[in-house]
Amino acid sequence: MIFENTKAFAQQLDAQDSLHKYRDEFHFPKVNDKQVIYFTGNSLGLQPKRAKAYVDEIMNDWANLAVEGHFYAEKPWWDYQERFSKPLSKIVGAKPAEVTVMNTLTVNLHLLMVSFYQPDAKRFKIICEEKAFPSDQYMLQSQVQFHGFKPEEAIVEINRREGEHTICTEDVIAKINEVGDELALVLIGGVNYYTGQVFNMKAITAAGHQVGAYVGWDLAHAAGNVKLELHDWNVDFAAWCSYKYMNAGPGNASGCFVHEKHHHNADLPRFAGWWGHNKERRFKMEPNFDPVHGADGWQISNLPVLSLAPYLASVEMFDEVGMDALIEKRDQLTAYLEFTLHEIDKEVQGNFEIITPSNPSERACQLSVFLHGEGRSLFDYLMKNGVIVDWREPNVIRLAPVPLYCSFEDMYNFGQILKRGILEK
Numbered sequence: 001m002i003f004e005n006t007k008a009f010a011q012q013l014d015a016q017d018s019l020h021k022y023r024d025e026f027h028f029p030k031v032n033d034k035q036v037i038y039f040t041g042n043s044l045g046l047q048p049k050r051a052k053a054y055v056d057e058i059m060n061d062w063a064n065l066a067v068e069g070h071f072y073a074e075k076p077w078w079d080y081q082e083r084f085s086k087p088l089s090k091i092v093g094a095k096p097a098e099v100t101v102m103n104t105l106t107v108n109l110h111l112l113m114v115s116f117y118q119p120d121a122k123r124f125k126i127i128c129e130e131k132a133f134p135s136d137q138y139m140l141q142s143q144v145q146f147h148g149f150k151p152e153e154a155i156v157e158i159n160r161r162e163g164e165h166t167i168c169t170e171d172v173i174a175k176i177n178e179v180g181d182e183l184a185l186v187l188i189g190g191v192n193y194y195t196g197q198v199f200n201m202k203a204i205t206a207a208g209h210q211v212g213a214y215v216g217w218d219l220a221h222a223a224g225n226v227k228l229e230l231h232d233w234n235v236d237f238a239a240w241c242s243y244k245y246m247n248a249g250p251g252n253a254s255g256c257f258v259h260e261k262h263h264h265n266a267d268l269p270r271f272a273g274w275w276g277h278n279k280e281r282r283f284k285m286e287p288n289f290d291p292v293h294g295a296d297g298w299q300i301s302n303l304p305v306l307s308l309a310p311y312l313a314s315v316e317m318f319d320e321v322g323m324d325a326l327i328e329k330r331d332q333l334t335a336y337l338e339f340t341l342h343e344i345d346k347e348v349q350g351n352f353e354i355i356t357p358s359n360p361s362e363r364a365c366q367l368s369v370f371l372h373g374e375g376r377s378l379f380d381y382l383m384k385n386g387v388i389v390d391w392r393e394p395n396v397i398r399l400a401p402v403p404l405y406c407s408f409e410d411m412y413n414f415g416q417i418l419k420r421g422i423l424e425k
């Protein structure tokens, strides 16, 4: 499609957009009494209006039923997580028994590493991407140290090529083959938080398995954003947070995937708790752990239902919309933002550099842009003028035009505000 950088054209795209109505399903912060242009759904998604009723329901059941709510609430608390199985499994391309919700992201990755990182003197290395999200780096360092290894010997990072911003799939695969039978685990962010690069999860997972390693993914920036086929890609495990593209609220419960091929493996170590115990026998208070055969078997504590409630509201909305429709709009919206940036760059004779891949199969919702020659004052200008963006020193802005609630007109208006911010400097 040939784009135009005009308000009328943007409005026409909104008029043709079948998801445009979902914008009204969200609460937007306001600046100067006007709804903001929100580009930070990759950090904290907006609040779906329907989330409050789900939380209120639990508060009311707690007030009216107290302990009886575990079994007699309309949505009983004791197996509340099962309500996620079907809709969440569709979002990540899994079978219903392969997903569960519990804890928070880094905690879940640690717990899954208990099962899927069992190093020995020969096979002890972990491959991850250079500049992984810091929490992942700390997690991996502390895991290898916990097993008595040195991070500098056990952790192998895949580097970018000289002068490039993103990582080549061939380089990941070459490194996997080079580390070979010393490789215990590949654990990478499926979408890089900084560049927005989407990794070829299918090819990398297959390459890891070829040399006998387990392969897991941190899907913080991928869940609800990219098309995932975790079951078919044969991924061993994955975890994601719910507060970014999944709009479940700050710090809320994480989702996990464990491939069904591992569900009956009694030799796989795990840290257990009563919520992972055989559902029918859970309240018989037996001494020996008999795990549920499914991702639910990795549950530990009884569920934080107040935190699951807004997540459930959101997952049901995703189910209504469907990932295919979402992705179709995502690609058009991201492309329109990219076009707008190029247009404004020309108009202001700027020097913008988009470091996110331009190939649609290697990117999703986010564009990360170097605004060469600009400084923090531009970020302040944008924020003051109702554009919520994420700024990383020295001058990278990350823009996530989330398809559920951002509009084409937002992209046009953002371009105009950006232009004024640069010209008025």
Ligand SMILES: Cc1ncc(COP(=O)(O)O)c(C=O)c1O
Binding pocket: 104, 105, 106, 107, 133, 135, 136, 189, 193, 218, 220, 221, 241, 251
């Ligand atoms: C890729 C990635 N991993 C891990 C985290 C940390 O997650 P949490 O604080 O929920 O454990 C984030 C974001 O906060 C992230 O973007």
Ligand SMILES: Nc1ccccc1C(=O)C[C@H](N)C(=O)O
Binding pocket: 042, 043, 044, 193, 220, 251
């Ligand atoms: N949960 C947070 C709490 C406080 C500040 C940032 C976050 C983020 O999620 C950052 C996000 N991971 C990012 O890619 O920027």
